[in-house]
Amino acid sequence: MTTENEQPKKILLxxxxxxxxxxxxxxxxxxxGLGVILTYNTQAHNAQEVIDDINGKGGKAIALHLDTGDFAxxxxxxxxxxxxxxxxxxxxxxxxxxxNAGIGQRSLxxxxxxxxxxxxxxxxxxxxxxxxxxxxxxxxxxGQIINISSGLARFAFPGSAVYSALKAALEGLTRYFAKEFAxxxxxxxxxxxxxxxTEFGGGKGNxxxxxxxxxxxxxxxxxxxxxxxxxxxxxxxxxxxxxxxQRIEVGGGIMI
Numbered sequence: 001m002t003t004e005n006e007q008p009k010k011i012l013l014x015x016x017x018x019x020x021x022x023x024x025x026x027x028x029x030x031x032x033g034l035g036v037i038l039t040y041n042t043q044a045h046n047a048q049e050v051i052d053d054i055n056g057k058g059g060k061a062i063a064l065h066l067d068t069g070d071f072a073x074x075x076x077x078x079x080x081x082x083x084x085x086x087x088x089x090x091x092x093x094x095x096x097x098x099x100n101a102g103i104g105q106r107s108l109x110x111x112x113x114x115x116x117x118x119x120x121x122x123x124x125x126x127x128x129x130x131x132x133x134x135x136x137x138x139x140x141x142x143g144q145i146i147n148i149s150s151g152l153a154r155f156a157f158p159g160s161a162v163y164s165a166l167k168a169a170l171e172g173l174t175r176y177f178a179k180e181f182a183x184x185x186x187x188x189x190x191x192x193x194x195x196x197x198t199e200f201g202g203g204k205g206n207x208x209x210x211x212x213x214x215x216x217x218x219x220x221x222x223x224x225x226x227x228x229x230x231x232x233x234x235x236x237x238x239x240x241x242x243x244x245x246q247r248i249e250v251g252g253g254i255m256i
Contacts, residue, residue, distance in 0.1 A: 016101030024229025194251020218253025
C-alpha cells in the first residue's frame with residue numbers, strides 16, 4: 001500500500017470491481033501500490049466496501065458507476081475518469097485497464113431468446129470494444145490492457161453457448177487490440193478463469209455439481225476469486241513487459 005501522503009506511481013481502472021474477481025483484482029492491485037478506479041453497475045454498496053477497504057489501509061481508490069452495455073454513456077464516463085485522474089492523482093492518464101465486467105448465461109440454445117443473445121453480445125463483447133476504444137486516449141503509452149475471458153472459450157458445457165462464443169471472440173479481439181495499439185507500446189492480453197467459486201461463475205450450484213467440476217481440474221478443486229485476482233494483479237507491472245497478445249488460462253488444469 002502507499003502511505004497517506006504518497007501518490008501511487010501506477011493507476012488501474014477495473015470494470016465490474018464491486019464483487020467477485022473484479023473485487024479481488026482491485027484489492028490485490030492496491031496491495032501492490034496501485035491507485036484504483038473501479039466501476040460498478042448495480043452494486044453500489046459493495047463498491048463502497050471495496051474502496052473503504054483500500055482507502056482505510058492507506059491506498060487510494062475511487063468508484064464510478066458504469067453500465068458496460070450502455071454505449072451512449074461511454075463519452076460521459078471517460079470525462080468522469082479524466083476528472084478523477086486530475087483531481088485525485090494530478091494526472092491526465094492511467095496505466096492499466098482490466099475489462100472484467102460481464103454477464104453470464106444459463107440457457108440452452110433452444111431456450112435462448114434474441115433478447116438474451118443481444119444482451120450478452122452488448123455487455124461481453126460490444127461493450128468491451130467500444131469502452132476500450134473510448135478509453136485508449138486516456139491510457140498511457142506503454143500501458144497494458146487485460147481482458148477477462150473464460151475457460152469456456154476452450155471447452156464446452158451446455159447452457160453457455162453464446163457466452164462461450166463471445167469469450168472466444170474476445171480473445172480474438174485481444175490480439176487485434178495488441179496489433180493496432182502496438183505503435184503506442186500498449187500490451188493487451190486475455191486471462192481466462194476456469195471454474196471459479198463465485199456468484200457469477202460455475203462454482204455456485206448443488207454440491208454434487210461442485211464436486212464434478214472440481215474433479216475436472218488437475219488440482220482437484222474449484223478456483224476462488226483470489227486465484228484470479230492475485231494473478232491479474234501480478235501482471236500489472238513491468239515484470240510482464242514482454243507478454244503481449246496472449247491468452248493465459250488460470251484454471252488449475254481444468255479439462256486437460
